[in-house]
Amino acid sequence: MIQVPDEIPLRLEDGFDRLRRELRLPGDFPRAVLDEAEWVARVPRLDAKDLSDVPFVTIDPPGSMDLDQAVHLERLRAGYRVWYAIADVGAFVRPGGIIDAEARTRGETVYLPAGKVPLHPRVLSEEAASLLPGALRPAVVWRIDLDADGRTVGADVQRALVRSRERFDYGYVQVVHDTGTADGVLELLAEIGELRLALERERGGVTLPTPDQEVVPAGDGGYRLEFRLPLPAEAWNAQISLLTGMAAAAMMLDAEIGILRVLPRPPADRLAKVRRVAAALDVPWPDGAGYGAVVHDLDPKKAQQAAFLHESKVLLRGAGYVAFDGAPPRLAEHAAVAAPYTHVTAPLRRLVDRYATEVCLAVAAGEPVPSDVRAALAGLPDIMAATGRRAGAADRACVDLVEAFLLRDRIGQPFEAVVIDVDERRGGGQVQLADPAVIARCDGELPLGEQVTVRLAQADPATREVRFTLA
Numbered sequence: 001m002i003q004v005p006d007e008i009p010l011r012l013e014d015g016f017d018r019l020r021r022e023l024r025l026p027g028d029f030p031r032a033v034l035d036e037a038e039w040v041a042r043v044p045r046l047d048a049k050d051l052s053d054v055p056f057v058t059i060d061p062p063g064s065m066d067l068d069q070a071v072h073l074e075r076l077r078a079g080y081r082v083w084y085a086i087a088d089v090g091a092f093v094r095p096g097g098i099i100d101a102e103a104r105t106r107g108e109t110v111y112l113p114a115g116k117v118p119l120h121p122r123v124l125s126e127e128a129a130s131l132l133p134g135a136l137r138p139a140v141v142w143r144i145d146l147d148a149d150g151r152t153v154g155a156d157v158q159r160a161l162v163r164s165r166e167r168f169d170y171g172y173v174q175v176v177h178d179t180g181t182a183d184g185v186l187e188l189l190a191e192i193g194e195l196r197l198a199l200e201r202e203r204g205g206v207t208l209p210t211p212d213q214e215v216v217p218a219g220d221g222g223y224r225l226e227f228r229l230p231l232p233a234e235a236w237n238a239q240i241s242l243l244t245g246m247a248a249a250a251m252m253l254d255a256e257i258g259i260l261r262v263l264p265r266p267p268a269d270r271l272a273k274v275r276r277v278a279a280a281l282d283v284p285w286p287d288g289a290g291y292g293a294v295v296h297d298l299d300p301k302k303a304q305q306a307a308f309l310h311e312s313k314v315l316l317r318g319a320g321y322v323a324f325d326g327a328p329p330r331l332a333e334h335a336a337v338a339a340p341y342t343h344v345t346a347p348l349r350r351l352v353d354r355y356a357t358e359v360c361l362a363v364a365a366g367e368p369v370p371s372d373v374r375a376a377l378a379g380l381p382d383i384m385a386a387t388g389r390r391a392g393a394a395d396r397a398c399v400d401l402v403e404a405f406l407l408r409d410r411i412g413q414p415f416e417a418v419v420i421d422v423d424e425r426r427g428g429g430q431v432q433l434a435d436p437a438v439i440a441r442c443d444g445e446l447p448l449g450e451q452v453t454v455r456l457a458q459a460d461p462a463t464r465e466v467r468f469t470l471a
Contacts, residue, residue: 015401015461016114023394025117026106033102037092037121040099041128044091044138048159051141055165056085057185058131059237062169065126066109066118066348070139070164071240073188079147080192084244085162087129089120089347089354090361091138095372099124107387109349110394113215113402118349125348133167140344140357142244150195155247157357157364173233193236196243205338206292206316207235210309211300213437215402225406225436229300241345242337248360249340253328255363259356259377260342263319263335274312281449283308291315292338303418306432307449310420310439321352321381325374352384400464403438407459407466414471417454419446431468444470 020027029037056070072083093099103119110117118125131137141160145153168186176182177190200207211227245261252258266274271291278285278294281304285294295312298305316336322329334341344360347353355373362369417431420439431442431454442454454468 011461012402012405013114015405015464016112016398019394019397019401019464020112020117023390023397025110025390025394029102029121033098034121034123036098037123040092041123044088044128046091046138046161048088048091048138048161051083051085051139051160052136052163054083054085054141054162055185056083056131056162057166057168058133058164059168059170059173059189059233062171065122065130065132067131067164067167068346068348069241070131070162071185071189071237073185073192075188076145079145079153080150080188082142082144082146082192082240082243084142084144084240084345085131085139085160085164086142086244086345086353086357087131087348088138088140088159089124089129090140090358091159092124092129093120093354095355095358095370095376103351104383107351107383108391110391112394113398119351120348129348131162131164133164136161136163140361142247144243144247146192146195150192150199152243152247155251157248157251157360159361170231170233170237173237174231177233189233189236189240193232193239196239197235200239200242200338201293201296203338204290204292206295206336207238208295208309208313208316209298209300211437213399213402215406225403225438227300227434227437242341244345245341245343246337246339248344248356249332249342251360251363252342252356253332253340255359256328257325257363257369257374257377258342258359259321259323259352259380260329260332260340261319261334262322262329262331262341263316263333263337264331265333265335266315270314274315277311277448278308281305281308292336301434303451304449306418307420310430310432311448321384323377323381325377350384351387352380355380397464400466401461403436403440403466404459404464405461406436407438407456408461410456411459412455414453414455415468417442417452417468419448419450419452422446422448438466440466440468442468442470446470 054072056072058067058070068087070085074081106119109119139162142157144155147153173186211229214226214228300306332340342356343353344356358373359369415433417433420432421430423429428443429446432439453471455471457469458467
């Protein structure tokens with residue numbers, strides 16, 4: 001998702017409103033949903049163990065209020081212990097209830113630069129269920145033990161009451177690490193995160209070093225687009241979430257019931273094509289090395305490596321969900337994770353996480369999966385596919401709108417760019433500008449991975465289209 005300042009021009013805000021209507025994004029919650037949410041916010045289910053003495057902290061983007069996860073890390077004699085508290089949405093929302101029915105139409109929170117379209121009413125997602133610092137909250141707490149190399153040796157999950165101590169953002173975590181002042185949880189986050197990243201590379205997993213786009217104020221009172229690379233702290237934090245999703249998937253497969261996030265391995269011809277692209281762009285691909293190992297150390301600021309990263313994303317397309325009740329599915333692995341994996345760590349923002357969590361809680365307790373949860377599993381893949389497509393379309397449209405708006409007065413101007421994609425059927429392709437940080441269509445004979453000068457031919461906020469031609 002593209003990041004914009006809190007105060008944005010009225011014309012751009014109008015564009016986001018139009019986008020909401022075009023994509024038919026859900027509007028305000030019905031009154032009945034809000035009434036039930038306000039009621040359950042006051043009377044959550046609290047039949048849970050008290051773990052409020054565990055000093056959890058949250059790590060999120062600045063300003064976040066829907067805090068799904070809190071973490072505490074310990075060093076053991078022969079490894080580490082990960083405590084991961086996840087907002088217990090099931091303490092408030094029951095399958096088949098009014099809030100659940102509305103959530104099934106939304107699927108996931110859609111983040112827009114001018115505000116989000118939340119999965120749940122804010123009284124839950126940003127207040128009663130959010131793991132805000134200082135507040136006693138119902139949570140689902142994973143305890144995962146690791147050996148000295150970061151490998152999982154045991155995992156359990158239970159409902160508990162927790163109290164987060166502090167709220168950190170990624171920038172702060174990175175600064176204290178870089179300055180050597182990190183201690184406690186933040187020191188261990190980097191240590192465990194690096195171990196888990198090494199294991200990811202070992203098993204052939206993939207983390208793409210792709211930059212985000214940000215709109216930042218310019219000195220003339222306007223705005224400009226810049227690329228921002230994710231911080232290492234974000235990758236460390238993501239590894240804790242991946243670790244938990246892998247533990248949950250293993251639990252479901254053992255119990256022969258659940259829902260997995262899956263991605264098939266790319267077919268041989270697609271992989272061969274990407275290898276040819278790597279050779280053409282002088283991107284090293286040693287014999288025996290997997291795709292994850294190749295992309296791990298690439299720099300998206302370098303022209304040919306940026307082009308390869310863009311072209312090779314084709315290997316990561318086709319992710320979905322598969323539910324099962326009985327024999328495990330034929331496809332049970334997520335190719336980018338290089339292991340079975342499921343979503344359980346973001347129930348405030350993603351519907352499937354709540355249901356997957358209820359399965360794991362029942363399995364861990366040695367109890368039958370609740371019948372209403374069991375009955376809902378089969379329909380979740382279709383719900384998540386449809387709502388995921390809608391969220392993806394909104395994300396792409398927001399980027400296109402911001403790019404067109406910020407370039408609208410620069411028609412005819414030249415820019416330096418890198419060719420990151422060539423369309424062999426239609427001609428032309430895509431170019432990536434460094435300043436401003438734009439990726440857009442370009443007409444002409446484009447040399448993949450090469451630096452070129454392009455001229456802006458179109459930038460229309462109404463159609464959200466940006467197009468260049470070779471200069």
